[in-house]
Amino acid sequence: MQVVIAHSQLNPGRITRIIESQTEALQKTTVKIITGACTDPETFTSKGAELIIIKELIDLEKKKYSDHEARQMLHLVHQKIREHIEPGTVLHFHNLNLGKNPIVTYAVYLLAKEGVKVFNHAHDFAEDRPSNLAFLKEILTNIFLQDVNEVLYPKLPNYQFGVVNSADLERLVSYGVDQERIVWLPNPVNVKTSPENLDKAEAKSTVCQTLKLDENKLLVTYPVKVIQRKNIGELILLSILFDHIASFAVTQAPQNPVEIEMYKQWVTFCADHEIDVTFEAGMKTDFEILLAGSDFCITTSYRESFGMVYLEPWLLDTPVIGRDIDYITRDFKEDSFEFPALYYKLNIPGIKVDFKDLNMKMQMEIISDLKSGRLSKQQVFEQNPILSTLFKKVADSVTAKNKAIIQNNYSLKAYGNKLQEQYSKLIG
Known part of the structure; x- marks a missing residue:
C-alpha cells in the first residue's frame, strides 16, 4: 500500500x-x-x-x-x-x-x-x-x-x-x-519535549529573559497564528484587564495576505496605546519551551476545526483557559476532560452583543476606552464574574488527569x- x-x-x-x-x-x-x-x-x-x-x-x-x-x-x-x-x-x-x-x-x-x-x-x-x-x-x-x-x-x-x-x-x-x-x-497530540526533562521555572525564566518580560508576573501565551477567527482583540482587552498580574504573548503572525493587514493594524494599535502584548513570541523563542514556561495558555478563538490549543499545553503541565467553543470542547468533556476556567461570552457594559461579534473598529474603541479609564475595569469584571477566577491556580490532580486522557485517547x-x-x- x-x-x-x-x-x-x-x-x-x-x-x-x-x-x-x-x-x-x-x-x-x-x-x-x-x-x-x-x-x-x-x-x-x-x-x-x-x-x-x-x-x-x-x-x-x-x-x-x-x-x-x-x-x-x-x-x-x-x-x-x-x-x-x-x-x-x-x-x-x-x-x-x-x-x-x-x-x-x-x-x-x-x-x-x-x-x-x-x-x-x-x-x-x-x-x-x-x-x-x-x-x-x-x-x-x-x-x-x-x-x-x-x-x-x-x-x-x-x-x-x-x-x-x-x-x-x-x-x-x-x-x-x-x-x-x-x-x-x-x-x-504530539509534543517533543517531556515535562520530566524540563524545569518549568527554568523555562519561564529563559522565556522571560528572551522576551524581556517581568518574571514576577504570570506568563500567559496564546499559541496561535493571528487570523480573524482567533479574535485577537479579545486577548488585547484581557491583557489590559490583567496587566497588573500578567504578561501576554502571541506566537505567530498570519501568512495569508488577506489577514496580514488586520494583524498589522492590531500591532500598530497596541504600540500606539502602549499595550504590552508580545507578538510573534514563537519566532523569538522555542515554541515548546514557551508553552512549558507559561503559567497559562489562553484561547479567545470563536471558531476551530479541532481545537489543539485546548489539549496540547496540558502535556507540558500548562493549564488552558479562555473562551469555550462548545462544539469543540464537548468531545473532550465526553472523555472526562476538565477545563477549570472557560467562558462562553464576554459582556461589555452598554453593549448588547458578545465582544467577539463586534467589528475591529468597535473592538478598538472599547479597548481604547478601557486603557484610558473611560471604561472602568471594575465594570467589565462585574459584567463577567468568571473573569475573576480566570487565573485561579489549577490543582495538580486536574493537570495529571487531563494529561492521562490525552496520552490514552490522542x-x-x-x-x-x-x-x-x-x-x-x-x-x-
Whole structure:
C-alpha cells in the first residue's frame, strides 16, 4: 500500500503539523507528500517521506478565470497528481472542501470517478466562508457545469471522509454523506519535549529573559497564528484587564495576505496605546519551551476545526483557559476532560452583543476606552464574574488527569492505527 498525502502548502501551521504527525505515524507505509510549496522539506523527508512540489496545488486568488485557463489548469493538475497514483494507492487530501482552489477539488473528484481511492480529510468547510463558496460556484458551476455539492460530497464507495470532531461528522451526514463513509479522526497530540526533562521555572525564566518580560508576573501565551477567527482583540482587552498580574504573548503572525493587514493594524494599535502584548513570541523563542514556561495558555478563538490549543499545553503541565467553543470542547468533556476556567461570552457594559461579534473598529474603541479609564475595569469584571477566577491556580490532580486522557485517547500510535485501518477499508 502507498499513501499520497496532499495539501495546498506546507508552511508552518496546524495542518502542516498534522501532516508531520501523519508522516511520523506511518513509518511502516510508503508515503509520498505532494504540495504546492514547503518551507521545510527536511521535516518530512527525514521521516522517510518523498516530497513532490506541484505548484498548481497552491490556493488560487479569487480572480476571474476564463474557460480556457480553467480547463488548461484542470488538465495539468489532474495529470500531475495522476502520475503519483498506482494500484493500491490512497490519495489522502487535506482541506479539499475549503474552496480555496476549486480546480484541485474538481481534479480530485474526477480522479475518484476514475476509481482512485480518495480520503478527504476535512478540517474546514467552504459553507462557513461565503466568498469561498461563491468562488467554488464560479469555477465548478459556471465553467465546468458541475453541481458543487456533488463535487464536494460525491456518493462514491471509494471516496471517504475524515473529520476532526463529532460536530463535523453530524454536518457531513446532514449534507447527505453516508455515515459509514465518514471516520471521526481526532488529531494526535504530539509534543517533543517531556515535562520530566524540563524545569518549568527554568523555562519561564529563559522565556522571560528572551522576551524581556517581568518574571514576577504570570506568563500567559496564546499559541496561535493571528487570523480573524482567533479574535485577537479579545486577548488585547484581557491583557489590559490583567496587566497588573500578567504578561501576554502571541506566537505567530498570519501568512495569508488577506489577514496580514488586520494583524498589522492590531500591532500598530497596541504600540500606539502602549499595550504590552508580545507578538510573534514563537519566532523569538522555542515554541515548546514557551508553552512549558507559561503559567497559562489562553484561547479567545470563536471558531476551530479541532481545537489543539485546548489539549496540547496540558502535556507540558500548562493549564488552558479562555473562551469555550462548545462544539469543540464537548468531545473532550465526553472523555472526562476538565477545563477549570472557560467562558462562553464576554459582556461589555452598554453593549448588547458578545465582544467577539463586534467589528475591529468597535473592538478598538472599547479597548481604547478601557486603557484610558473611560471604561472602568471594575465594570467589565462585574459584567463577567468568571473573569475573576480566570487565573485561579489549577490543582495538580486536574493537570495529571487531563494529561492521562490525552496520552490514552490522542496518542500518535493510536492515530496511526486508525489511519491504517481506514486505508485498508478503502483498498479493500
